[in-house]
Amino acid sequence: MKIAYCIPSLDYPSGMERVLSLKANYFAEVFGYEIHIFLTDGEGRKPYYPLHPSITVHQLDINYSHVDNLPLYKKIPQYMAKQKLFKNKLDECLHRIKPDITISLLRRDINFINKLTDGSIKLGEIHFNKSNYRDFSNSRLPAFIRAIVRKCWRIQLIRQLRQLKRFIVLSHEDAREWTELSNVEVIYNPLPFFPEKVSDGSNKQVIAAGRYVPQKGFDRLIPAWQLVAKKHPDWVLRIYGDGMREQLQQQIDSLGITESCILEPTVSNIVDKYCESSIFVLSSRFEGFGMVIIEAMACGVPPVSFTCPCGPRDIIDDGKDGLLVEDGNIKEMAEKICYLIENEETRKEMGRQARIDVQRFKTENIGNQWKQLFESLVPDPKTN
Numbered sequence: 001m002k003i004a005y006c007i008p009s010l011d012y013p014s015g016m017e018r019v020l021s022l023k024a025n026y027f028a029e030v031f032g033y034e035i036h037i038f039l040t041d042g043e044g045r046k047p048y049y050p051l052h053p054s055i056t057v058h059q060l061d062i063n064y065s066h067v068d069n070l071p072l073y074k075k076i077p078q079y080m081a082k083q084k085l086f087k088n089k090l091d092e093c094l095h096r097i098k099p100d101i102t103i104s105l106l107r108r109d110i111n112f113i114n115k116l117t118d119g120s121i122k123l124g125e126i127h128f129n130k131s132n133y134r135d136f137s138n139s140r141l142p143a144f145i146r147a148i149v150r151k152c153w154r155i156q157l158i159r160q161l162r163q164l165k166r167f168i169v170l171s172h173e174d175a176r177e178w179t180e181l182s183n184v185e186v187i188y189n190p191l192p193f194f195p196e197k198v199s200d201g202s203n204k205q206v207i208a209a210g211r212y213v214p215q216k217g218f219d220r221l222i223p224a225w226q227l228v229a230k231k232h233p234d235w236v237l238r239i240y241g242d243g244m245r246e247q248l249q250q251q252i253d254s255l256g257i258t259e260s261c262i263l264e265p266t267v268s269n270i271v272d273k274y275c276e277s278s279i280f281v282l283s284s285r286f287e288g289f290g291m292v293i294i295e296a297m298a299c300g301v302p303p304v305s306f307t308c309p310c311g312p313r314d315i316i317d318d319g320k321d322g323l324l325v326e327d328g329n330i331k332e333m334a335e336k337i338c339y340l341i342e343n344e345e346t347r348k349e350m351g352r353q354a355r356i357d358v359q360r361f362k363t364e365n366i367g368n369q370w371k372q373l374f375e376s377l378v379p380d381p382k383t384n
Helices: 015-030 072-097 142-164 218-231 244-256 270-275 291-298 330-341 343-359 361-377
Strands: 002-006 034-039 056-059 103-104 121-125 166-169 184-186 205-209 236-240 261-264 279-282 303-306 323-325
Touching: 002 015, 002 072, 015 166, 015 184, 015 361, 103 142, 166 361, 184 244, 205 218, 205 291, 218 244, 218 261, 218 291, 218 330, 218 343, 236 270, 244 261, 279 291, 291 303, 291 343, 303 330, 303 361, 323 330, 330 343, 343 361
Parallel strands: 002 034, 002 103, 034 056, 103 121, 121 166, 166 184, 205 236, 205 279, 236 261, 279 303, 303 323
Antiparallel strands: none
16 A cells, blocks of 8 residues: 655644654654655755654655745746646646555645545545634635635635545544535544553643643633632643733633642643543643643543543543543632542542543544545555
């Protein structure tokens, strides 16, 4: 089996790059697939996550970043020229390597992937939920123009997605949102680790992790923690990440919880930090899946999560291996955290169950789902 992936770059440590690297490595090492990854940006920069030596990375050197800061009248024609160059280069490369399947991660290539003439089966996979896939809110255009652009873009996207052989999403919750499509399948993200070391659930510490950006909702977690800290001043919340540190620290200081709510930097040994904690909290406004939830569960740490779109409802069996909270309900979030703090045996049992239940996300289980999909689409030459 020969598989080609299209992604802008691999040098940044974000979820999409991490998951692709994890899957590609597994496909190459365990299934013996020939994996090719096509990049448009990041020339000269090494992949952040190591790749199996048999994987071939093709740098097409399109460099979309060169148009980012141009005025609109220059940006549009230069962007279109780069799109044409990207399409021609990718088509030429695919003709040369002749993959069985080409997979778009729904970046710029989705606009033309169905027009490529190499003959490979075209799939798409999305690492965001539908509602938050393309956010135009930060645009400097007037609101009514943003609304028009968003509507036109969505119509064009749906047109392209319908032409794909399969469109893979990360949750059943999100799958239900793509009502315009009949080719949707759900395959979860794989668990990046399943450590032997686990939390014993006794440390008076709660953990959260993610970039310090509005999406992750730490500005919602902090006031919830103020309510928790009033009842349980001997417990500590540690939030691991980087980004808008100053704003969050000001919020923490203004609420008087500086001693018990601590912003920690991103760490490479996050498994150790999960294992030092007894409760995990997800306060996001939206997710594609919620990898940090399954990471915590793999370490025996029960999660408390807002029911944001999308992922938590697919992952957590409420009351069994974690707790779900009405999205945005800060008071309920505090109450659910306090419940686990005050019920040690329940907390520990949920942690044990979380580690059992999360095994369905192990790489071998998710990898086999992809293998079954690929083999259902590509005829076995031995049977022909």
